[in-house]
Amino acid sequence: AQSVTQLDSQVPVFEEAPVELRCNYSSSVSVYLFWYVQYPNQGLQLLLKYLSGSTLVKGINGFEAEFNKSQTSFHLRKPSVHISDTAEYFCAVNRFTGGGNKLTFGTGTQLKVEL
Amino acid sequence: KAGVTQTPRYLIKTRGQQVTLSCSPISGHRSVSWYQQTPGQGLQFLFEYFSETQRNKGNFPGRFSGRQFSNSRSEMNVSTLELGDSALYLCASGGLNEQFFGPGTRLTVL
Numbered sequence: 001a002q003s004v005t006q007l008d009s010q011v012p013v014f015e016e017a018p019v020e021l022r023c024n025y026s027s028s029v030s031v032y033l034f035w036y037v038q039y040p041n042q043g044l045q046l047l048l049k050y051l052s053g054s055t056l057v058k059g060i061n062g063f064e065a066e067f068n069k070s071q072t073s074f075h076l077r078k079p080s081v082h083i084s085d086t087a088e089y090f091c092a093v094n095r096f097t098g099g100g101n102k103l104t105f106g107t108g109t110q111l112k113v114e115l
Numbered sequence: 116k117a118g119v120t121q122t123p124r125y126l127i128k129t130r131g132q133q134v135t136l137s138c139s140p141i142s143g144h145r146s147v148s149w150y151q152q153t154p155g156q157g158l159q160f161l162f163e164y165f166s167e168t169q170r171n172k173g174n175f176p177g178r179f180s181g182r183q184f185s186n187s188r189s190e191m192n193v194s195t196l197e198l199g200d201s202a203l204y205l206c207a208s209g210g211l212n213e214q215f216f217g218p219g220t221r222l223t224v225l
Contacts, residue, residue, distance in 0.1 A: 043216040100171035101211045105158040
């Protein structure tokens with residue numbers, strides 16, 4: 001079975017400051033990695049994904065993430081945050097399981113951007 | 116291309132009742148997955164349907180069931196509702212390399 005750990009439940013940061021949201025995963029097989037964002041009363045929006053290839057992945061809204069296989073991490077970063085980035089962020093893995101697919105999510109990190 | 120749609124968006128039920136939620140995937144997508152989101156348990160996988168067959172199942176009691184129609188639209192049903200079933204139910208369509216989520220159905224059980 002796979003699992004995802006997001007150690008930080010809340011991350012406060014000032015506007016225009018950099019931010020890193022941490023994600024570690026465990027799995028006995030290769031996985032695909034994702035970061036999703038959720039705004040209040042909405043569904044999940046895909047920020048970026050790692051399937052293969054370059055370990056540095058760029059996504060929407062200026063976010064990027066780096067896949068580190070040796071540390072089993074997939075941390076999300078943004079060099080300068082905006083008030084509108086305030087939301088909950090979820091790291092997830094997908095492993096081909098018995099012919100189907102199933103996302104396993106971390107517990108989420110609430111990013112609060114302050115003026 | 117239209118996104119994943121879910122109906123209804125909000126629902127209030129009482130304990131013991133049953134409820135049916137609907138999900139229409141993105142056109143051309145044959146896989147539909149369902150997730151439950153609660154403050155205490157987070158996002159948990161319920162089940163996945165592909166070409167009208169349940170392909171994957173999470174660890175939920177038998178009160179939670181689903182089905183998929185030939186046009187890939189899916190429904191999930193919860194029977195004998197409990198207070199703990201209050202949650203945001205999210206539907207997603209897509210494949211192994213990307214899942215697109217709908218806005219969810221907020222179910223409140225009183």
